[in-house]
Amino acid sequence: MVTIRFAIPSKGRLLEPTLKLLEAAGIKPLYTDDRALMLPTKLDWVTLVRLRAEDIPSVVESCAADLGITGLDFVKEYDADVEVFEDLGFGRARLVVAVPESSGYERVEDLPDGVRVATKYVNIARKFFEEKGIRARIVRVSGSTEVMPLLGAADAILDVVSTGTTLAIHKLRPIATVMETSARLIACKKSLQGPKARLVTSIVELIRSVLEAQKKKLVLMNVPERLLSRVLEVLPAMAGPTVARIERTPEPMVEVMIVVDEDELPETILAAKERGARDIVVVPIEKVTR
Template identity: 40%
Template sequence: MRIAVPNKGRLHDPSIDLLERAGLHLENGADRRLYAATVDPDVTVVFARAADIPEYVADGAADLGITGLDQVHEAGVGNVESLLDLEFGRCRLVLAAPEDGDVETVEDLEGGTVATEFPTITRNFFDDAGVEAAIVEVSGATELTPHVEMADAIVDITSTGTTLKVNRLAVLEEVLSSSVHLFAREDVVDDPKVEEVRTALSSVIAADGKRYLMMNVPKARLEDVREVIPGLGGPTIMDIANDGESSDSPSSQNASRSANGGGEKVAVHAVVDERDVFETITDVKACGASGILVTEIERLVE
């Protein structure tokens, strides 16, 4: 099975990092190569331009592809299916026009001209809006075209909107919201190896921003702890081996039970959002929890 990934640019490093974290380690590197083997003998990574990856997948040169949703829409291939939003490379494709111009709505572009690097997406957008506009394809400096009278408006990618503001362009409407996805050709979607790859990548994404909490809790305070842990599906409760027991004298055993808050303890494990860790630790300590341990999670299969 072949997975096509961007060979350079802002999507290359995050794509390789995600594959590595999912366990698909590249065995002979990714720099200046056309392809690389992975630790899975059934999986090979091929490198291509992000814009070409939809065609690679559609034509059978690759079975899976990692690229932006915008690139798939622009390619216009009909036999490629999104399997998973990989949650990076987020951006928006927007319609924008000069701030001090006469174009304020999509309808104002009837009979006008729009410059873009995404002619297919732009044409589909205006067709859906029922507006006749001439589409001019450019290969760069799209923001400049309205100011040199090449176009009345543009359709271009923006992440923060800063470049548009610098060029005195106002967003009129969002054309497409995009991020990087895992795509597959329709005829391999149900292949067990495809599902294996999707699950591996999904487990890494699910673990992002999560932390694993472990603690000992007096059984008498267990319900109090349950109420303050914002766990993923609730905490896991386990008995502690030899809790309250010791080979020492009975007086030592009594001291141990006293230290435990007057009763046996159980181990409580939970997955929580990283942003909730600070408050959760404070709350469970107030409920008598001890031996609290917080660890990162590499992968989480839900």
């Protein structure tokens, strides 16, 4: 039987939303154990592989795993030759250059040649400073980047920032944004061909259907038949509303069912009520496949 290995972060800010996304797509581990590196799922042909998020691009590139979820920052850092799919909508952050608040530097262009920059994003940092024409000394660290200037081991840092709280605690101030990052679904290019292609593509489509559903709601409403045309004028829908007759009502009534973008929901409900719709029900959607 053809099987698929799916690499997921073993810890950190991407772990919990990754598991929630996969569960919504029907890819749920049969058990949870922090010591287990490989987890079978409800789909007997899919196994989850727990890895450090920064290792996932290389593992997927080599096809040791067919699919993976990791940050775009790690894909760029390792220049991984993988298929990168759309933004998964979580893990949003920025890679920034930050300096001590007391340094006096306001822009990255103010940094002198020979500036020591602590980071785990060595390749991104090297390319960034080369493009800026600054000869920086890159200090490779695997953690606790923010403390390096306080220890005198670096003059600046290049690190990932979500809220900026950690920078403020360590009296650091960002002076440049290097890139925006977020969680991405990636795939081994060879796995998108040959015997695994159908299974890998089906998983990608499952995840896409969950992402699409998160943006939409199912709306059901009762409408007097005499007002139907007026209500339909203000209703958006993916492929037109579904209309069904309601039996045994004092006046002829129909039920209208539509799928609405969440951003349009308040305006749609208000407009429909103003034109005579009643008994409006909003229902979450699990998956949407086009």
